[in-house]
Amino acid sequence: MTQGTRTEVAEDVDRDEVPILRRVLTEGVGTFVLVFAGVGTAVLAGGRVGALGVSLAFGFTLLCLVYAIGRVSGCHINPAVTLGHLALGRISVVAASLYVAAQAAGALLAGLLVYAIAGGLPGYHRADGLAANGFGEYSPAAKGGQDGYGLWATITVEVVLTALLVFVVLSVTEQVADTALAGLAIGITLAVTNLVAIPVDNASINPARSLASAPFQDDALGQLWAFIVFPLVGGVIGALVYAAVHGRPVRR
Numbered sequence: 001m002t003q004g005t006r007t008e009v010a011e012d013v014d015r016d017e018v019p020i021l022r023r024v025l026t027e028g029v030g031t032f033v034l035v036f037a038g039v040g041t042a043v044l045a046g047g048r049v050g051a052l053g054v055s056l057a058f059g060f061t062l063l064c065l066v067y068a069i070g071r072v073s074g075c076h077i078n079p080a081v082t083l084g085h086l087a088l089g090r091i092s093v094v095a096a097s098l099y100v101a102a103q104a105a106g107a108l109l110a111g112l113l114v115y116a117i118a119g120g121l122p123g124y125h126r127a128d129g130l131a132a133n134g135f136g137e138y139s140p141a142a143k144g145g146q147d148g149y150g151l152w153a154t155i156t157v158e159v160v161l162t163a164l165l166v167f168v169v170l171s172v173t174e175q176v177a178d179t180a181l182a183g184l185a186i187g188i189t190l191a192v193t194n195l196v197a198i199p200v201d202n203a204s205i206n207p208a209r210s211l212a213s214a215p216f217q218d219d220a221l222g223q224l225w226a227f228i229v230f231p232l233v234g235g236v237i238g239a240l241v242y243a244a245v246h247g248r249p250v251r252r
Contacts, residue, residue: 018072018073020095020098022072022073023072023073023074023095023099024073024095024098024099024101024102025102026069026072026073027073027076027077027099027102027103027106028102028103028105028106029069029106030065030068030069030073030075030077030106031077031078031102031103031104031106031107031110031208032106032107032109032110033061033065033110034058034061034062034065034077034110034206034209035106035107035110035111035114035208035209035212036110036113036114037057037058037061038054038057038058038061038209039110039111039114039130039131039209039212039213040057040110040114040117041053041054041057041058042054042057042131042202043114043118043129043130043131044114044117044118046131051194051195051198051199052195054131054194054198055191055192055194055195055198055203056191058190058191058194058203059187059188059189059190059191059192059194060187060191061187062075062077062183062186062187062190063183063184063186063187063188064183064187065077065183066182066183066186066187067183070173070182070183073099074091074173076099076103077103077106077206077208078103078165078205078206078207078208078209079099079100079103079104079206079207079208079231079232079235080162080165080166080205080206080207080231080232080234080235080238081165081166081169081235082096082099082100082103082235083096083232083235083236083239084166084169084170084235084236084238084239084242085170085239087235087236087239087240087243088170088239088242088243088248088249089249103208104208104211106208107208107209107211107212108211108212108215110212111130111211111212111213111215111216112216114130114212114216115130115216118130126216126217126218127218129217129218129220130213130216130217130220131202131213131217132202132210132213132214132216132217132220133154133201133202133203133204133210133213133214133220133223133224133226133227134201134202134220134223135148135149135150135151135153135154135200135201135223135226136148136149136150136151138219138220138223139153139154139200139201140198140199140200140201140202141199141200148200149199149200149201151226153200153201154200154201154226154227154230155226155230157196157197157200157201157203158197158201158204158205158226158227158230158231158234159230159231159233159234159237160234161193161196161197161203161205161234162193162204162205162206162230162231162232162233162234162235162238163234163235163237163238163241164189164193164238165186165189165190165193165205165234165238166234166235166237166238166239166242167238167239167241167242167245168185168186168189169186169189169238170238170239170242171242171245171246172185172186174246190205193205201227204227204230204231205231205234206231207227207228207231207232210224210227210228210231211224211228214227
């Protein structure tokens with residue numbers, strides 16, 4: 001048995017020692033925290049901190065969560081990351097399904113709470129938005145009745161940047177990697193992906209993050225499908241790239 005095989009087995013055993021209910025609840029709580037901090041910054045302080053501040057809010061929050069809950073659930077807190085783990089056989093179909101359900105629930109609760117806080121400001125309305133993702137007329141680059149970045153730009157940034165994030169997550173969470181620095185690498189990667197994507201479509205990179213905002217912003221639900229489908233595609237691609245680069249098998 002090679003060192004890589006031994007460490008992967010050890011990782012699976014360690015994770016399986018944690019009861020599935022605790023892991024699932026941890027994923028829900030972690031996703032809630034990530035969305036509340038990131039989307040909350042965008043909605044409540046975005047005008048003051050700008051895209052850099054929002055990107056850092058997402059990145060720093062994920063960085064802290066990796067160290068806080070990584071040993072419990074693996075700190076996926078993103079359906080695309082969970083799908084990447086599933087593609088490599090690091091998680092079972094049942095566990096992955098429960099993870100995604102918990103991530104969606106945590107994200108929706110966070111979105112609802114941010115919406116409730118924003119509504120405490122006199123004059124705030126749903127039309128003011130909740131940092132939902134969008135392209136075309138709903139892209140952040142749209143101005144004066146002219147559309148912003150279109151669907152192809154959204155497809156490109158969401159697929160490529162989510163693939164990058166998932167590739168980094170899978171790479172640095174291997175036991176053979178320096179896992180003590182995993183949180184730093186993952187947090188920085190998320191911050192960078194947000195810096196690139198925020199001007200294009202408000203940066204999803206995480207279907208749960210998109211689900212958190214869309215129900216609470218006018219007209220956002222019509223484009224939500226794109227921010228579920230394309231990050232998931234990116235997650236699979238990231239797993240395939242990881243498997244090719246590191247010589248790991250893909251789940252059959």
